[in-house]
Amino acid sequence: GESVGLHLPTLSVQEGDNSIINCAYSNSASDYFIWYKQESGKGPQFIIDIRSNMDKRQGQRVTVLLNKTVKHLSLQIAATQPGDSAVYFCAENIRGSNYKLTFGKGTLLTVNP
Amino acid sequence: DTGVSQNPRHKITKRGQNVTFRCDPISEHNRLYWYRQTLGQGPEFLTYFQNEAQLEKSRLLSDRFSAERPKGSFSTLEIQRTEQGDSAMYLCASSFRLGLQGTGELFFGEGSRLTVL
Numbered sequence: 001g002e003s004v005g006l007h008l009p010t011l012s013v014q015e016g017d018n019s020i021i022n023c024a025y026s027n028s029a030s031d032y033f034i035w036y037k038q039e040s041g042k043g044p045q046f047i048i049d050i051r052s053n054m055d056k057r058q059g060q061r062v063t064v065l066l067n068k069t070v071k072h073l074s075l076q077i078a079a080t081q082p083g084d085s086a087v088y089f090c091a092e093n094i095r096g097s098n099y100k101l102t103f104g105k106g107t108l109l110t111v112n113p
Numbered sequence: 114d115t116g117v118s119q120n121p122r123h124k125i126t127k128r129g130q131n132v133t134f135r136c137d138p139i140s141e142h143n144r145l146y147w148y149r150q151t152l153g154q155g156p157e158f159l160t161y162f163q164n165e166a167q168l169e170k171s172r173l174l175s176d177r178f179s180a181e182r183p184k185g186s187f188s189t190l191e192i193q194r195t196e197q198g199d200s201a202m203y204l205c206a207s208s209f210r211l212g213l214q215g216t217g218e219l220f221f222g223e224g225s226r227l228t229v230l
Contacts, residue, residue, distance in 0.1 A: 008153055032217045043117075043204055043221035044156065089155050091219075099210060099217040100146070100169065103155030 008087060010108045019077040021107045023090035026071060032093040034101065035064060035075045039086045047075070047088075077109075085111045115139060117222035119205050125228045126195055133191045134225040138207030145188050146219060147180055148204040149173065156204055162188060163210075195229045202226050 013019050025033075031052040036044035050057045050064045050073075057064050063076040073090050087108050091101040118137040126132050138145050144163050148156035159178070160170045164185040174180075177195075182188040192199055203226075206219035 034218060036221075041223075041226075043206075043223045046218050046220070049216065049218060091155075093217050098161065098163075098168065099144070099208060099219070100158050100161060101217070101219055102158070106153075106155050 008106050008108045010110065012110045012112060013080050015080060015082060015111055015113050017080055019075075019080045019084070019109060019111075021075045021077075021088050021109065023073040023075075023104050023107075024071060025073065025090070025092050025104070027092065027094050027102075028068075028071070029095045030092040031095045032099070033064070033066060033073055034091045034093075035062075035073075036089045036091060036103075037084075037086045038089060038106070044089060080109075080111050082111045082113055085109055117205055117207055117220055119203075119222035119225050121225060122223065123226045123228075125230065127230050128197060129194055131191065131193045132195060132227060133189055134203050134205075134227075136188045136190070136205030136207075136222060138186070138188070138205070139209075139220055140186075142207035142209045142220070143185070144208045144210055145182055146206045146208075147188070147190050148206065148221075150202040150204055150224070151200075159190075159203075192227070195227075197229045200227055200229045 034049040035047040038044045048059045061078045065074045087106045089106045090104045146161040147159040150156045162182040177193045180190045202224040204224045206221045
């Protein structure tokens with residue numbers, strides 16, 4: 001039979017707190033990274049991106065940090081709101097792969113009111 | 114709505130039947146990608162087109178799967194002789210990339226969910 005249930009890393013925060021979602025990647029040839037948000041039953045939605053020649057990029061309420069030394073990416077969400085509840089994926093482009101993005105497993109963020 | 118459009122949104126079929134999904138990308142986008150996503154997993158790359166040319170196919174794309182983009186606009190993904198293991202969300206994404214123009218951002222549709230009984 002079909003297996004059910006999520007085996008995602010989960011993060012539960014209170015409304016108004018800051019959230020930090022982490023992602024590790026393994027390919028040193030990755031040159032571009034994107035964070036996507038996916039709500040239940042919907043397609044992934046772009047949040048923010050960063051190129052490998054940067055280590056930080058800020059958007060509205062979101063910041064992405066890239067540490068190439070340890071191959072680590074993080075997404076910081078300021079003043080988390082209930083509408084931020086979703087699964088968050090990091091995706092990487094490996095240089096030369098024509099932006100055929102490789103997605104991580106995802107983190108389920110739950111914001112408690 | 115000028116986003117990526119996919120249909121049908123849901124398809125329930127019996128094992129052994131053929132199914133076809135359609136994707137209409139953002140109109141000025143020259144690249145189109147198909148991904149598959151199963152419960153609790155991130156999207157997995159299946160294939161991609163630049164204009165009408167299918168430039169890459171994943172090992173995940175068995176002989177039962179075929180994708181086309183005949184005029185470089187909409188695309189179809191057909192699965193023949195469906196199996197229960199084909200049950201998944203099939204996501205289409207598009208982007209514009211020409212030389213160094215355009216970003217790598219993929220714009221995703223809402224997906225077509227397939228259930229094979």
